[in-house]
Amino acid sequence: MNNRRITLKDLAKELELSASTISRALDNHPGISPETKEKVKLKAEELGFTRNSIAASFRKSKTLTLAVIAPRIDIHFHSLVISGIEEYAYKTGYNVTIFQSRDSLKREKKITETLQNNMFGGVVICQASETKAYEHFKKLTKMKMPIVFYDRVPTGLEASKIIINDYESSFLATEHLIEMGCKRIAHIGGSQSTGIFKSRFEGYEAALKKHQLPVYKELVHFTKDLSYDEGVLTANKLLMGQPKPDGIFCSNDYTAVSAIQVFQKKGVKIPEQVAIVGFSNYPISKIIEPNLTTINDRAFDMGQAAAKLLIRQIEEEDDFIQSEIITIKTELLIRDSSRRK
């Protein structure tokens, strides 16, 4: 018994047709008679023929595979985005290959080199936190690889991006605290060398200014990576320092949760004495008690939008478009950690 894979040729011989006809029949090519199509498809099914996609990709020199570079896929936000990418890609017939930069510029560069091997039709990227220069991305652009950035996007590089309005979302979150009566609102922020965290701080600042509230520099703390542990440390500083905050806007949910816990442990009532708002709508925000008010950043939708935009660029439906920036709508989810009425 021959264990070789069945090829178009085998089918052709079996049916006394040419390989061209088989190929076209399977493609539902208009210029093939319905009877032939039927016959070919039946035989293909019978012999268990599946097209060798590698050969096809090679021949057509295009692939139906998207690459995704994320810092880490075990961060919930990224896993949601990737889930959204996979969902859209699946429906469109694309595959999704993932790479983790682990926030290392070196590794990110190595990955972008790998991407130059022709295996991918395009790439969705959230850049590593270390990345400040974009030469390696430009190389991809130069070889006409479509790119869509999300979340941490390069500033000052013209490119397609899926973003949220961090400034506005933070402005609204802070304004909500003000409406709840907070006067001394603290901020636990992320690294200010990352654009999105800078915008979140600026949105917070702008809301205070709009309502003529002071921006106490003692109440503004920037962490390295917004981890739970950093949140605990920072919340303790706020707890011990002066002035005492009556509201806290945090740039993510982990630090917000740690703030809730640290203050609660000292008998501070949340939200009565201190109202707290996070950012990202992590699963834990619905579990922590009181439930955390936060910004829903729609990570899954972001992923879907990224895949959709990328595929559109690959298939060049609008080839006069050079780049496109899509802003995803966020929403403020008001929960018990800030609700005072």
Next chain:
Amino acid sequence: MNNRRITLKDLAKELELSASTISRALDNHPGISPETKEKVKLKAEELGFTRNSIAASFRKSKTLTLAVIAPRIDIHFHSLVISGIEEYAYKTGYNVTIFQSRDSLKREKKITETLQNNMFGGVVICQASETKAYEHFKKLTKMKMPIVFYDRVPTGLEASKIIINDYESSFLATEHLIEMGCKRIAHIGGSQSTGIFKSRFEGYEAALKKHQLPVYKELVHFTKDLSYDEGVLTANKLLMGQPKPDGIFCSNDYTAVSAIQVFQKKGVKIPEQVAIVGFSNYPISKIIEPNLTTINDRAFDMGQAAAKLLIRQIEEEDDFIQSEIITIKTELLIRDSSRRK
């Protein structure tokens, strides 16, 4: 200016060598002089040549891409496993393409059909919860596609698997509660049609029996998918019912967290009055107060092991091995939700 991709031929012409030599030089083939290798590599660098991997894969009819089918990648456990797979694959030069079955058998079947297109060297699978028959997996095996299963593995199908000892881990977790003095230990379990959750229940049962403690059927509750919300419902039943539990072993961390919260809200002291143990070591287990005692299932290591085993099978280092089952060591992480001394 010509925008075509540089090929081996271009390099060959440029250097007045044959394509064969270029190919071998880039491969560090022993039968090529060091000088030539040097020259070729420099030129390749200079012209920005990268091999067309698709052409190479096609020619060699093998690829350096692994497929992963997980129910969902935005579940933390799976994202950790995939992270482990990607990490090992990256180091070995493989790419990782992900597919989500979303626990649908239909979608899982469609994905396995896609896998028959020659694009993948092998596949790591956690089967959909709906899956009870394995014909679609057998088809892959028939066409010699190496498969490694993890977590939810098919029972009664000979195949390579990466598992943990669910029975033993649950036995130890339950025995720990017994050592802490619990006499009426409840169980919040998962669907008993899924092997791993059945084993977890059996381990719990066996520990009680070993220590001559009764298995109250009123204290054993099986949920559909171990969600947080189901945990809340079940914990309320335990709170209201008879007999009153003084310990709870939960088949995952979400239900354990809900149990902590439900009991605490009624003024029950954790761990003094009710000690609680979870399973999986989710991030939330270190955040919830009291911190949750749980089983560390080493999801990341599981992923690394799966990738390693799969790649070994692809490269057929031991071609006399038909299948291999690897059990990952778990550990009981004793934290405050159960520590009574």
Next chain:
DNA sequence: CTGAAAGCGCTTACAG
């Protein structure tokens, strides 16, 4: 509506 033929960019057995 169908077929013959060329060729995508590599790799490798064979020859020298």
Next chain:
DNA sequence: CTGAAAGCGCTTACAG
């Protein structure tokens, strides 16, 4: 140590 040549399995422009 290097090269000429065949061929992997498709797709598609061209011809009829």
